[in-house]
């Protein structure tokens with residue numbers, strides 16, 4: 337991917353905070369504060385975006401990391417590196433929080449794939465990181481097979497609402513023999529997912545009556561929520577920083593649709609995105625996935641589908 341000039345560098349100091357982009361509701365979440373003595377800048381939340389203070393601290397830290405990584409000349413490569421760093425940090429955070437769960441409470445085990453049968457949300461930098469990973473690790477023939485498989489999955493799911501994506505008939509295109517084939521670069525939203533009852537996961541996915549009842553309730557299954565909330569805090573910080581301070585379109589995309597575009601579409605998509613254009617419009621997420629707590633994230637960052645970044 338080529339280095340491209342990005343949008344104008346955000347101004348420094350308090351003025352930069354005032355220049356941050358508003359969301360559709362007229363809110364500005366971030367401000368950039370500058371120490372007049374040292375010139376050091378830091379990003380701060382203008383007001384809490386989550387109910388829990390620790391989530392706001394994590395969101396602010398993620399926003400600061402993103403600001404430091406991209407300030408000056410935002411580039412596709414820089415955004416991909418940021419996404420990879422965020423993925424690693426998210427896994428460390430989720431692992432630390434999962435370790436606080438009571439012994440044996442979390443039921444997730446390698447090879448358990450029930451939660452990989454639903455619509456998955458992903459931001460453009462994450463999708464670009466996944467595409468880059470595939471291109472750098474697969475042969476041309478393997479990459480062509482993956483692109484074709486993703487395209488087939490996209491054809492079967494593109495017209496379905498998220499509720500119908502939650503089905504044993506629609507596994508994630510990257511699920512192979514019960515395991516994630518892109519584990520190293522799996523989306524942030526996959527990293528905090530957990531369940532307190534694997535039997536419940538199996539039943540609600542594979543039993544049609546239980547699945548219908550689960551979807552009708554509109555709430556997630558029983559999970560240890562702290563890792564999920566931690567993931568949402570990191571994701572919120574990234575989304576707010578890139579959206580408000582760098583004018584990049586960070587509205588959530590649907591994983592299969594986004595990867596179909598990146599693996600089968602023109603090579604110019606990434607460059608268009610870093611210029612502030614909206615090349616992923618057709619891959620926008622429907623936003624009603626079964627991810628527990630997703631509503632909290634959407635409400636916090638104001639980047640819900642259908643809303644302006």
Ligand code: SF4
Nearest residue numbers: 452508510511516526
């Ligand atoms: S990306 Fe990997 S972990 Fe996430 S839903 Fe797909 S197979 Fe599962």
